[in-house]
Amino acid sequence: MKNKYFSVEEANSFIPKLLIDIPRIQSLMKSLVCEYPDVRKAREKAQFNGGSLQGADYIN
Structure with a gap:
């Protein structure tokens, strides 16, 4: 990205x-x-490709 x-x-x-x-x-x-x-844990792991037991449920 420029x-x-x-x-x-x-x-x-x-x-x-x-x-x-x-x-x-x-x-x-x-x-x-x-x-x-679990979102906090996933955010903390985001640099390692994240991961959440709840998956993308919070988006819907």
């Missing part, structure tokens, strides 16, 4: 969206881990 570089103005223009998106992602992750504790 690196993308942003000007200060471009980077600053993303901040309002990031202030909305990052807390939402954090909330979704917390919910996912609470409902499917």
